[in-house]
Amino acid sequence: MAKEVKLHIGVENDLEEIKVTIPDDSPKPWDGKDKLKFVGGKTPRLDGKEKVTGNAKYTFDMKLSGTLHAKFFRLPCPSAVVTKIDTSAAEKAPGVKGIVLVQETLPLTVRYADQELLAIAAETAHQVDEALKLVKVEYEKRPFVVDLAGAQKSDAPEVFQGKFERDKEVGQIEVDEDNAGQRRGNVRAPQDYTKGGTKEEIEQFIEKSEFSVSATYQTQVQTHSALETHGVVANWEGDHLTVWASTQGTFSVLGELAQVLKIPQTNVRVITDYMGGGFGAKFGAGPFGIAAAKLAKKTGRPVKLMFSRREEHVSGGNRPSSMQTLKIATNKSGKLEALSLVSRGSAGISTGAGTSAPAKGIYECPKIYTQDADVFTNAGPSKAFRAPGHPQGIFALEQSIDDLAYKIGMDPLEFRKINTMNHDVRQKEYQIGAEKFAWHKRNPKVNADKGPIKTGMGMANSVWYYFYGVGYQATIKVNGDGSVELLNGTQDIGTGSRTAMAVVAAEELGLKPHDIVVRIGDTKLGFGPPSGGSQTTAGITPAVRDAAYLAKNKMLEIAATHLNATAQELDIRDGVIFVTSDPTRKLSWKKVASKIPGGTFSVMGERKKDHIDIKGAPAVHFLGRNFYTIGGMQFAEVEVDTETGVIKVKRILAIHDCGRPINRLTLQSQLNGGIIQGVSYALFEQRVIDRNHGLQVNPNLEQYKIAGSMDIPEIETIVLDTNRGNSSTGAQGIGEPATAPVAAAIANAVYHAIGVRIRDLPMTPAKVLEALHS
């Protein structure tokens, strides 16, 4: 049950014809030569009106009658053993209805400052605040360490004595199984990767090489700081639990709740109509979801538990720090010969600080050695953060590549070009980028400006991977009045997935995107993808198109009997079903819908495995598997004030590939967002923990600096039209590749401007001045 179709695939206008076998219940993938009406166009969001009027209801806005408010009690001590918790006074406080302990048995080990111990639910939020003051805790303080360098010392206090207790929450990058036996103090068993030689051979090779660079880079801890904090509203009806969650993974929250509470998955429902940002930190139910569900059970009332801004910083997740020593060698003509990267990073009490993926995945280099190791510190757990490991890894890699290019006197862009010859997309992007940015007009000399304010240009490559899950189910329901509903349980994290789904369905059905009523964000509506790994569009749109294809066929069959034709002879366009050979024989969509036997029908499309593997670009080993690499790059122009040390990013040009773009309007927003977060990471953001007290000193939004309206550069983006024919829509992702290269591109531009490298993030004025004067 399959058919063979001819297809034109390729990048932009470079198309080749191929033959693909596809299942009968799937449409022919969109062809590189197809002119589509809405796909690839600019469709304003379906839910834009709800969001600009304040009518969109987020978890934070949820109010069920009788809702209790809950908050965590957190111990402001970075390392301790809790021996006694006395809640007797808190229980009697006005309004208090219930208290649950995070861990029932004592002693309990506290490993980071402000770790949660228990949650209190009361009638009002103010009453919870009062009750929290009455909790008495007896604990023994322990030594602690919060900085990456300090934690690696042989006499450093051990964050985990004995076995590492893995945080079970979803959304943490686990690269390997824990090897407690091989952990040395706080440093976990290193993960090695070698290609073209042993570690020793590669390092010796670089040592002896005539053209090599070696440097150490440091990157800071960045917190996700989504504007809506983590949180849920939990409500039981009998043994059925409904949870409204600010999440980017409705199904992962469902799974975790069922597992931890030991109830069947059929008894849990997770709803996320709207959510105020996640960026990787919001996949799990988390201790807060579990506590709220338990409190709701205990009190028999709905319970709302949302993090405060402070909690969001200290315990909501973060991008791990890193310290990377990178050595690269090239031959005289600019061909890379060997690379060695030793990386240490801290994800606090959790794991996932590896940074080596870009070093393995961007350049063609015959000899590669990388080593990643997590270092535990007494700090809040990290979570996946938009392109985990990549902004860090690329910051180091792309500065070293730049360094090497200058060293052998080669144009940094040319140098990159000849070392990525196998990537068809990249080769195109270099050409377009250089032209648009007027790269060749830049002064090849560094530090060339005369005055105190110096300008510079730099660029950096990005890399991400093509991920998608299978088994997602999109349902399309056509009603007798012609209205169309599209159902799936996935959520819209802000990227516009709701709208992308409507665009795809409308394209196939010959309707307008705003004609489609999209219902998402509810696990009752069919299995859907998490918003992570830049895979939502790649995961869900093929299922949507398949469903629309089936719905269209059904409508054509119904119309056929009324038009004295066969379904094969018909087509749909602009809400009209007509005979292809004689368009005057036609019926409106509404008319045909009114003739649906039984008044309504629904069909389901399922996300299947891709029809073919993506050709064209090399695959890379990441997270234990091989993935097709998505190429992208960014160019930056900066102004550096050598008197104040202030870096001003003037403009960014971003060139990316995301397969077939579905909605270029929301795509543009997502690119802007990735770039702005990258600028912010490069120049401002940093979680600061006081070494002496172990407490975060900036758990707020005035001292934790985030780029604002005055810091936004001029942004230009170019998204290639890439058709791979791999799935029925050919969509890939963009959320993560957009943010990965920004800091590196800026750093390279800074070097071009002032002739000194800043190898430490964020690139603050103090660091610039220090670099200039050393």
Added chain:
Amino acid sequence: MEEKKNLSQKEISRRSFLKGAGIASVGAVIATTASVDIKADTKNDSDVIGKNGISCEFDVNGKKYAQKVPPRTTLAELLREDLNLTGTKVVCDRGACGACTVIVDGKSVCSCMTLAIDSAGKKIETIEGLANGDELHPLQEAFVNHDALQCGFCTPGMVMSCKNLLDHNAQPTLPEVRKAVSGNLCRCGTYPHVFKAVMDVSGKKGE
């Protein structure tokens, strides 16, 4: 030795300063509510002033609400909790992000930093008051068309800051727009589209 002592004295004086500041702000609350009879709620000295709430009248989006509010209630709490106007968001709860921006007597304010009782009797405009029934305010429409929102959580505050700008300056320059939203944090990074949207309604296409 000497130095250490100085340091700890500094510590103390800083703390007592903070304490003093706290008292001062409580004083301010009492002063502004002087016209309200607070004795009714005060049985003895240790009682919290106005514990059971102070009766006030609020004018929100042209609608009048009579409400009893405890003095510590912020305007944001009043809107969200008591009046169920949840369009106004609270993100930092301390004046650092602008998500809670509303317009009071023609001035944009952070409703998380404004006491409800201070806004009694004044003209309060919130995001819910902008559209005319089903018809969006031109600014809202421009936000939708230019996709000046992603997750949308900062959007109500962002729109209110822009509305306030346009109320006072119908044809702002791009730097003026940037400045007007410089107190509004958007983590999704929608700024470029916000700029476009505002320039579009003001009739300028950016410069």
